[in-house]
Amino acid sequence: MKKEYLFTLVVAALCNFTWASCQITSDNRVQPDETEKTTKSEIPSQKDIQRFKSKGWVCYGDFGAKGDGITNDIVAIAATHEFANKHSLTVKADKATYYIGGKRCTVSIQTNTEFGEAAFIIDDTDVEDRNAHIFSVNSVKQSFKPINITSLKKNQDKLDITLPGASLVTVTDSNVKRYIRFGANQNNGSSQTDIFIVDKNGTVDKNTPIIWDFERITEITVLPVDETILTISGGKFTTIANREESKYSYFARGIAIKRSNVIVDGLEHRITGEGDQGAPYGGFISISNCSNVTVRNTLLTGHKVYRTIGSAGTPVSMGTYDININRALNITFENCSQTNDINNTEYWGIMGSNYCKNVVYDHCTFSRFDAHMGVANATIRHSTLGHQGINAIGSGVFTVENSTINGTNLINLRSDYGSTWEGEFFIRNCIFAPRGVKSGNVNLIGGSNTGQHDFGYTCYMPERITIENLQIDDSSHPEKYRGPAIFANFNKEMTDEAYLEKFPFIKTREVILTNVSTASKLPLRISDNTYMFKDVVIVK
Numbered sequence: 001m002k003k004e005y006l007f008t009l010v011v012a013a014l015c016n017f018t019w020a021s022c023q024i025t026s027d028n029r030v031q032p033d034e035t036e037k038t039t040k041s042e043i044p045s046q047k048d049i050q051r052f053k054s055k056g057w058v059c060y061g062d063f064g065a066k067g068d069g070i071t072n073d074i075v076a077i078a079a080t081h082e083f084a085n086k087h088s089l090t091v092k093a094d095k096a097t098y099y100i101g102g103k104r105c106t107v108s109i110q111t112n113t114e115f116g117e118a119a120f121i122i123d124d125t126d127v128e129d130r131n132a133h134i135f136s137v138n139s140v141k142q143s144f145k146p147i148n149i150t151s152l153k154k155n156q157d158k159l160d161i162t163l164p165g166a167s168l169v170t171v172t173d174s175n176v177k178r179y180i181r182f183g184a185n186q187n188n189g190s191s192q193t194d195i196f197i198v199d200k201n202g203t204v205d206k207n208t209p210i211i212w213d214f215e216r217i218t219e220i221t222v223l224p225v226d227e228t229i230l231t232i233s234g235g236k237f238t239t240i241a242n243r244e245e246s247k248y249s250y251f252a253r254g255i256a257i258k259r260s261n262v263i264v265d266g267l268e269h270r271i272t273g274e275g276d277q278g279a280p281y282g283g284f285i286s287i288s289n290c291s292n293v294t295v296r297n298t299l300l301t302g303h304k305v306y307r308t309i310g311s312a313g314t315p316v317s318m319g320t321y322d323i324n325i326n327r328a329l330n331i332t333f334e335n336c337s338q339t340n341d342i343n344n345t346e347y348w349g350i351m352g353s354n355y356c357k358n359v360v361y362d363h364c365t366f367s368r369f370d371a372h373m374g375v376a377n378a379t380i381r382h383s384t385l386g387h388q389g390i391n392a393i394g395s396g397v398f399t400v401e402n403s404t405i406n407g408t409n410l411i412n413l414r415s416d417y418g419s420t421w422e423g424e425f426f427i428r429n430c431i432f433a434p435r436g437v438k439s440g441n442v443n444l445i446g447g448s449n450t451g452q453h454d455f456g457y458t459c460y461m462p463e464r465i466t467i468e469n470l471q472i473d474d475s476s477h478p479e480k481y482r483g484p485a486i487f488a489n490f491n492k493e494m495t496d497e498a499y500l501e502k503f504p505f506i507k508t509r510e511v512i513l514t515n516v517s518t519a520s521k522l523p524l525r526i527s528d529n530t531y532m533f534k535d536v537v538i539v540k
Helices: 002-014 046-055 074-087 435-439
Strands: 022-024 030-032 068-072 090-092 097-100 107-109 113-123 135-137 167-178 190-198 219-224 230-240 255-257 262-265 268-272 282-296 307-309 315-317 321-334 351-362 365-370 373-381 384-392 394-401 409-413 421-432 443-446 464-472 485-487 510-518 525-527 537-539
Touching: 046 074, 074 090, 074 097, 074 107, 167 282, 190 321, 190 351, 255 262, 351 365, 373 384, 384 394, 394 409, 409 421, 421 443, 443 464
Parallel strands: 068 097, 090 113, 097 113, 107 135, 113 230, 135 255, 230 262, 230 268, 255 282, 262 282, 282 321, 321 351, 351 373, 365 384, 373 394, 384 409, 394 421, 409 443, 421 464, 443 485, 464 510, 485 525, 510 537
Antiparallel strands: 022 030, 167 190, 167 219, 307 315
């Protein structure tokens, strides 16, 4: 890898090609930094412009991209999309290899893009701005701040506002802190925030309900939803991984989707060059502040796990992702998988998310599903999940059906955020192959909460859990194995009525079991902590 990289640098130097910073002129043209030598994008003639508009598409070669895998083509790529955005043209990549180095230059995509069979080498070994994505799929709509909305109520069904069409509303109350994290990565929480969809009359979409009371809104933004669907297809991307110090300095350097109604189809992303150290990644596909995004037929890659010292002063493994979803609604991954083994613990779980609603895995094979700071409604169907399984907190309905889960628990309620789920679980027609079976500790619902930490909200366990047709593969159990339990021991200190929770953890009311079988033939137990779950009604 090192020899290959050095060869690339030598050839680039001999050809006198160096990266240019992308600047935007007053007329919105991409302009390289003239203090550096660079392959400038070609300026099309009027005859070429008419030809491009007549055929309806442009390609990177039209604007000077070499596509030889050595020349720095980012300026030509940016110029191509800039022209396509201005004239509403499709972009079609040539069947070539485009090298993208470390200078800051984010390409704005506002039209359909066919990466096709093109290959892209993203070199992160010397990056000017680790926060700058390579591509950003942007809305043509302009956001604005309404002036007459100062407060909101949980589950409020209408806003006093008239809009040009369906819109995303994002609200924040910086006076209230939620998700006050507990444990090795402890923090002081985040400002209360929410995102939801309203129609032109201000009616809130029932599938994206308001989940908090906002007594005093400190920030509110309205972004009209793009009505048309923008499609990005194909493309074989390879990231040459960074070699920075292993600490929480996240790299973006991928494709940011910030527009509603987007389809990503047939993309591939691989990673090479991961060494003994490296900074984590925030997501090659990063979806934020938008709705109705579908990623399908896509191949991604889990990142190598690196360790650092967490905020509590103890060593931690750093989360690093190829998928990141933040403040986004109605997001679906369909028929997607990853290049590395989903059960290889050397690689971190592929996905992380915050502040989302209605996230779906459909026919996916991934190492993990994860919701850090809450998801409202999630579905996993016809999928296989690997060593990190399902990790979530949130509200609404979580459905897992026709799937195989290989995690430590069937569903793990994240203890660093209070193991809270205010709603219901439905588990149907699934296979649970627990990682921890050799230890003799097999639980369907994992998590912990001592009732002594203020997470910024009341913590709930699912009010009702319905399990139908579940096969538990606990065949590799040790000799003294007692059988699987529905609940982990969420609080080992809560063994009798003398224990007092400063911040009460609301327990599950009912578990409905139909056709649950174990390979060990041992019956399903309630928990190692029978006192904590003594009031749970089990219906068989």
